[in-house]
Amino acid sequence: MVEIVRRGEVWVANLNPSRGQEVSKIRPVLVMQNDELTAAGTPMVVILPLTTRVYQKFSKWRITIPARDRLLKDCQVIIDQPRSLDRTRFGEGPLTRLTDAEMAAVERSLSAVFGLW
Numbered sequence: 001m002v003e004i005v006r007r008g009e010v011w012v013a014n015l016n017p018s019r020g021q022e023v024s025k026i027r028p029v030l031v032m033q034n035d036e037l038t039a040a041g042t043p044m045v046v047i048l049p050l051t052t053r054v055y056q057k058f059s060k061w062r063i064t065i066p067a068r069d070r071l072l073k074d075c076q077v078i079i080d081q082p083r084s085l086d087r088t089r090f091g092e093g094p095l096t097r098l099t100d101a102e103m104a105a106v107e108r109s110l111s112a113v114f115g116l117w
Helices: 035-039 100-114
Strands: 009-014 026-031 044-051 062-065 075-078 083-086
Touching (some): 062 100
């Protein structure tokens, strides 16, 4: 089992198998779940996948994270495809941790995707 993942960290996770247009393959993901819920022992972790395909036209809904630490390429957080993963799907990490400003941008975009603004 993977060590403790924390909100705001980027880890590698296996998103296979997928269906339809769901994001798949082994890729970085952003942990969004509250640390208290994770510490309570839930077997699932809420994440947002990342992609190295940076599309400016999605900038309202996808936040760009520059390469740093062990995150080797610039990525966009795919905010419109949240999902829960079993802890066994996690691999290497953390690759990096988002700044407070980056997390605030992710939260604003997630609110927009969910229509909560």
